[in-house]
Amino acid sequence: MRGPAHVVVRVERSGGFAGVSRDWTADSADLTADQAARLRALVEAAIDAVGDAVADAAEAVGEAADAVGDAVRDGFDYQISAQVGGRRHRWQGPAADVPAVRQLAEHVREVAFGA
Amino acid sequence: MHHVCSIVPPYMLEALATQGDASQREAAVATLAVDNTHRTRRAIAAASLVGTRHELPTLTGATPQPHRSVYDAHHTEQLPGSLVRAVGGAPVADGAVDRAYDGLGATFTFYRDVLDRDSIDGRGLPMLASVHVGRRWDNAQWDGSQMQFGDGDGQIFGDFTASLDVIGHELTHGVTQYEAQLAYHGQSGALNESMSDVFGVMVKQHALGQTADQADWLIGAELMLPGFHGTALRSMKAPGTAYDDPRLGGKDPQPATMAGYLHTLQDNGGVHLNSGIPNHAFYLVAVALGGHAWDVAGHIWYGALTDPALRPTATFSVFAAATVRAARHGYGTAEVAAVTQAWRAVGVRVRGVPAT
Numbered sequence: 001m002r003g004p005a006h007v008v009v010r011v012e013r014s015g016g017f018a019g020v021s022r023d024w025t026a027d028s029a030d031l032t033a034d035q036a037a038r039l040r041a042l043v044e045a046a047i048d049a050v051g052d053a054v055a056d057a058a059e060a061v062g063e064a065a066d067a068v069g070d071a072v073r074d075g076f077d078y079q080i081s082a083q084v085g086g087r088r089h090r091w092q093g094p095a096a097d098v099p100a101v102r103q104l105a106e107h108v109r110e111v112a113f114g115a
Numbered sequence: 116m117h118h119v120c121s122i123v124p125p126y127m128l129e130a131l132a133t134q135g136d137a138s139q140r141e142a143a144v145a146t147l148a149v150d151n152t153h154r155t156r157r158a159i160a161a162a163s164l165v166g167t168r169h170e171l172p173t174l175t176g177a178t179p180q181p182h183r184s185v186y187d188a189h190h191t192e193q194l195p196g197s198l199v200r201a202v203g204g205a206p207v208a209d210g211a212v213d214r215a216y217d218g219l220g221a222t223f224t225f226y227r228d229v230l231d232r233d234s235i236d237g238r239g240l241p242m243l244a245s246v247h248v249g250r251r252w253d254n255a256q257w258d259g260s261q262m263q264f265g266d267g268d269g270q271i272f273g274d275f276t277a278s279l280d281v282i283g284h285e286l287t288h289g290v291t292q293y294e295a296q297l298a299y300h301g302q303s304g305a306l307n308e309s310m311s312d313v314f315g316v317m318v319k320q321h322a323l324g325q326t327a328d329q330a331d332w333l334i335g336a337e338l339m340l341p342g343f344h345g346t347a348l349r350s351m352k353a354p355g356t357a358y359d360d361p362r363l364g365g366k367d368p369q370p371a372t373m374a375g376y377l378h379t380l381q382d383n384g385g386v387h388l389n390s391g392i393p394n395h396a397f398y399l400v401a402v403a404l405g406g407h408a409w410d411v412a413g414h415i416w417y418g419a420l421t422d423p424a425l426r427p428t429a430t431f432s433v434f435a436a437a438t439v440r441a442a443r444h445g446y447g448t449a450e451v452a453a454v455t456q457a458w459r460a461v462g463v464r465v466r467g468v469p470a471t
């Protein structure tokens with residue numbers, strides 16, 4: 001039985017120049033203590049940046065994208081879900097425009113690369 | 116960071132770059148081009164908001180030259196980074212920088228010599244590119260004012276400056292931004308992507324001096340690393356056949372005809388997927404007419420892209436009609452027939468032309 005600090009983050013990415021869909025998952029149970037702490041910190045930062053509720057998060061990312069990301073062509077489109085203990089959080093949109101969400105997405109990708 | 120001292124204040128340079136006469140504009144742009152960046156980017160943004168879809172000046176007198184600057188982002192996302200090669204600068208010991216610089220030049224030359232267009236906006240706008248963007252960033256993109264190139268993930272994708280068609284693709288997003296302004300979603304978004312593939316691949320063919328039947332019609336072939344199961348990211352000759360690699364989700368999903376049109380919420384409604392349909396139509400026209408793709412087919416597509424009647428929400432059918440109009444306007448019955456046949460072959464009805 002895992003404790004409340006257990007975190008699983010799944011990143012699904014589409015678009016980009018290549019136009020291909022790829023996905024990566026990071027599970028704190030599979031990481032070192034330092035890596036798991038880093039993952040939790042990034043999830044908390046993303047929640048702080050765009051809100052706690054699913055709807056708020058999606059809306060906030062969308063608003064940010066509308067504000068500054070409208071002219072981007074070949075940008076990535078993200079769907080990110082984070083399971084933190086018993087709670088689930090979700091973000092979607094061109095998360096590149098919300099730094100905390102993009103950092104989370106990039107970290108999960110880096111973990112998958114074994115960095 | 117590189118700064119240029121000027122007795123002309125920045126606000127005046129920006130005003131001249133967007134509102135001056137031809138010689139004033141050229142001088143202001145040249146000054147802005149070697150200056151960094153917030154100023155230049157602001158001027159570019161301002162220029163994108165005024166005078167769009169204007170009638171472009173015919174290139175006369177002195178031959179326009181590319182105002183290009185390449186920056187190194189040093190594997191960060193702080194853009195544009197540090198200036199490493201400016202207008203007229205000598206090559207540096209960094210392949211990505213020099214490929215970007217040369218690619219901007221080749222793209223500028225194609226638009227100037229073939230389509231009589233002076234840079235992105237048709238009025239000599241400086242071209243900015245940043246290389247080494249992000250960590251293992253496997254992408255290239257246009258952000259509305261500059262191009263960005265990553266080094267690739269080192270597993271599937273290499274340096275995104277490796278393919279000249281990729282550089283031409285990104286710069287063409289800027290051209291579309293100043294012309295049809297095709298909305299980046301659904302069919303208009305797929306047209307936006309297709310414009311970039313069409314003109315990007317012609318930039319490469321023009322640089323290589325290839326005719327339509329000599330060209331490979333591949334997009335992104337040179338950036339794929341050894342071990343990749345395929346030839347490129349996209350094939351305009353045979354959409355859906357560029358790769359079959361489990362790391363990219365299996366087989367190339369691009370449709371060649373409307374029978375395979377993909378309805379999806381991802382990728383802004385499949386803009387990089389359904390672009391295979393208009394891509395293939397262009398290929399069919401170019402091959403049917405023979406010679407260089409840019410000789411006739413390229414001019415027809417450019418005529419459609421710059422047609423003031425083409426709206427940002429254009430569908431495939433509406434764009435097809437624009438290409439037929441452009442063929443009628445500039446060429447004869449054989450060219451009109453080739454264009455009409457190509458759209459019919461990919462299953463797109465030309466608006467205003469009865470289906471047979």
